[in-house]
Amino acid sequence: MPSNREVNPRFLPCTTAMPRNRIVVRAELCTGCRACQVACVVSHEGLFGVSTARIHVLKDEPQGLDTPQVCRLCGRAPCAAVCPTNALFRHHSTAAVLLNSEDCTTCSACAEACPFDMIVLHPETGLPLICDLCGGEPACVKRCPTGAISYGDAPADRNQYPAAAFVTPGDQPQCDPD
Numbered sequence: 001m002p003s004n005r006e007v008n009p010r011f012l013p014c015t016t017a018m019p020r021n022r023i024v025v026r027a028e029l030c031t032g033c034r035a036c037q038v039a040c041v042v043s044h045e046g047l048f049g050v051s052t053a054r055i056h057v058l059k060d061e062p063q064g065l066d067t068p069q070v071c072r073l074c075g076r077a078p079c080a081a082v083c084p085t086n087a088l089f090r091h092h093s094t095a096a097v098l099l100n101s102e103d104c105t106t107c108s109a110c111a112e113a114c115p116f117d118m119i120v121l122h123p124e125t126g127l128p129l130i131c132d133l134c135g136g137e138p139a140c141v142k143r144c145p146t147g148a149i150s151y152g153d154a155p156a157d158r159n160q161y162p163a164a165a166f167v168t169p170g171d172q173p174q175c176d177p178d
Helices: 035-045 109-113 139-143
Strands: 022-025 056-060 065-069 088-090 097-099 149-152
Touching: 022 065, 035 056, 035 139, 139 149
Parallel strands: none
Antiparallel strands: 022 149, 056 065, 088 097
């Protein structure tokens, strides 16, 4: 975190006491239908399309594979750490990083800091599009016809789904227990 600014008083680092539910991806079940992206846009924008979705589906043409990409709920959240106006904060019950749009200057520092390229800027407002987990009931998960994405705890035995991409806070910098 830059030393020339105060720590965001509204940002709670991820702790072991926070909920650990997350979106779990089983890539081998994804058909590439993009229904998850459409559901996300409808839920947030009230429009049809995929350009402002907070979930992305990457297509590997040569392999014929589609893989959903979701926010990984980073424990230390580099997106929030670099925000010069402290516009990002962690939701107390879902642990998702949320945006206070009134404080955002649309500088895109958060998008540049995301190690997984999951933050894009809204094409009209310039605000960052960050997955908010729909308050704990992700629209993308509800709409997925194959179960390629689910919401909850990742299975303890990851070998149960050998082709699955488990997207968890543990896949990247760990939560600080203090």
